[in-house]
Amino acid sequence: MRPExxxxxxxxxxxxxxxxxxxxxxxxxxxxxxLLGAKLFTVMTVDVRQRLSRREYTSDPRNYPVSGTRPIHHDRWFDVVHTGRKTFVANTLADIATVFADYETIGALGCGSVLNIPVIVAGELLGTVNCLDVEHHYTEQRVTRSHLLEIPAKLAFLAAGC
Known part of the structure; x- marks a missing residue:
C-alpha cells in the first residue's frame, strides 16, 4: 500500500x-x-470490573449479530489482549480454534486468520477491534500497518460513547 x-x-x-x-x-x-483487509469486522466492548464483553458492531449481523453480554474467559487470547495489551494474531483456522469456540463458523465464512487490536484509553481497556480474513492474511506487514488503526479506534470508541 502506497503512503498516499x-x-x-x-x-x-x-x-x-x-x-x-x-x-x-x-x-x-x-x-x-x-488498510488491512477484513472479510469480517467486529467491535467488542469490555467491562473489566464485571468481567463481561459485548459485540457492539458487526459487518455480518446474520452470522455475528450485535449481542448481549458474555463472560470474559481467561486463556492465551486474554493473556495477550487483556493482560499484555497487545494485538492478537492467529493466521490459521487451527490456531483460531485454540482460543475461539466459534471457529467452525469463522471457517464457514471463509475466514482463517484473525487480528484483534486492543483499544486502551486513559489506562483502561475499552474493547477490541477485530478483523478476520482468509488464512495467512495478516502478514507481518499488515500487522505492522494495523498500528495505524489504534488512534482512529480510540476516536471511534469515544465518539460512540464507549
Whole structure:
C-alpha cells in the first residue's frame, strides 16, 4: 500500500467522524478494510470490573449479530489482549480454534486468520477491534500497518460513547 493511499484512507475516516452524520463503526470498518483487509469486522466492548464483553458492531449481523453480554474467559487470547495489551494474531483456522469456540463458523465464512487490536484509553481497556480474513492474511506487514488503526479506534470508541 502506497503512503498516499494510507493518507487518503485516514482522511476519509477523519471526514466521516468530523461530519458526525454516521455511526463511527462503519467508518472504522472501511478504514480497516482499506488498510488491512477484513472479510469480517467486529467491535467488542469490555467491562473489566464485571468481567463481561459485548459485540457492539458487526459487518455480518446474520452470522455475528450485535449481542448481549458474555463472560470474559481467561486463556492465551486474554493473556495477550487483556493482560499484555497487545494485538492478537492467529493466521490459521487451527490456531483460531485454540482460543475461539466459534471457529467452525469463522471457517464457514471463509475466514482463517484473525487480528484483534486492543483499544486502551486513559489506562483502561475499552474493547477490541477485530478483523478476520482468509488464512495467512495478516502478514507481518499488515500487522505492522494495523498500528495505524489504534488512534482512529480510540476516536471511534469515544465518539460512540464507549
Amino acid at each position: 493511499e494510507i493518507t487518503a484512507a485516514l482522511r476519509a475516516f477523519d471526514a466521516s467522524i468530523a461530519a458526525g452524520t454516521a455511526n463511527s463503526w462503519p467508518a472504522l470498518q472501511e478504514l480497516a478494510r482499506t
